[in-house]
Amino acid sequence: MATSRSQVFVLASIFFLVLFAPSCSAGILRTCQFDRIYQLGDSISDTGNLIREDPLSPFARLPYGKTFFKNATGRCSNGLLMIDYLALYAGIPFLPPYLNTDAVLSHGHGVNFAVAGSTALPVEILAQNGVLAPVTNTCLNKQLDWMFT
Numbered sequence: 001m002a003t004s005r006s007q008v009f010v011l012a013s014i015f016f017l018v019l020f021a022p023s024c025s026a027g028i029l030r031t032c033q034f035d036r037i038y039q040l041g042d043s044i045s046d047t048g049n050l051i052r053e054d055p056l057s058p059f060a061r062l063p064y065g066k067t068f069f070k071n072a073t074g075r076c077s078n079g080l081l082m083i084d085y086l087a088l089y090a091g092i093p094f095l096p097p098y099l100n101t102d103a104v105l106s107h108g109h110g111v112n113f114a115v116a117g118s119t120a121l122p123v124e125i126l127a128q129n130g131v132l133a134p135v136t137n138t139c140l141n142k143q144l145d146w147m148f149t
Helices: 002-020 049-053 082-090 123-128 140-147
Strands: 037-039 110-112
Parallel strands (some): 037 110
């Protein structure tokens, strides 16, 4: 539990540092001239990779996405994620999930490798230590492999 809280704190800190940095003030990320974002992560930033791995996931149906997108997008949220806000403020489109085959050739503005339920360590190492990863077998190494292929 402490690890989860510290991870959320670190992510939130990075988010606010980027958003409120003196040379790149809140709402003016466009002046930084970001033209693409590459996102790694888990459910806090997954824009639809889990539902492509597991179409029966609850995130593949409403109410997830109902308010903002009017349909299920695979986000573990009813609205926008932090990465969506960063993209909006930077003036670039929302990041497509890497596993969306329609978006694979359109990575001009970046791509999202995050998968809800991802772990930092491979599931095999977790299993050796008696830890189950019930949501996905995708870990950070897999996301990095996707990124560098």
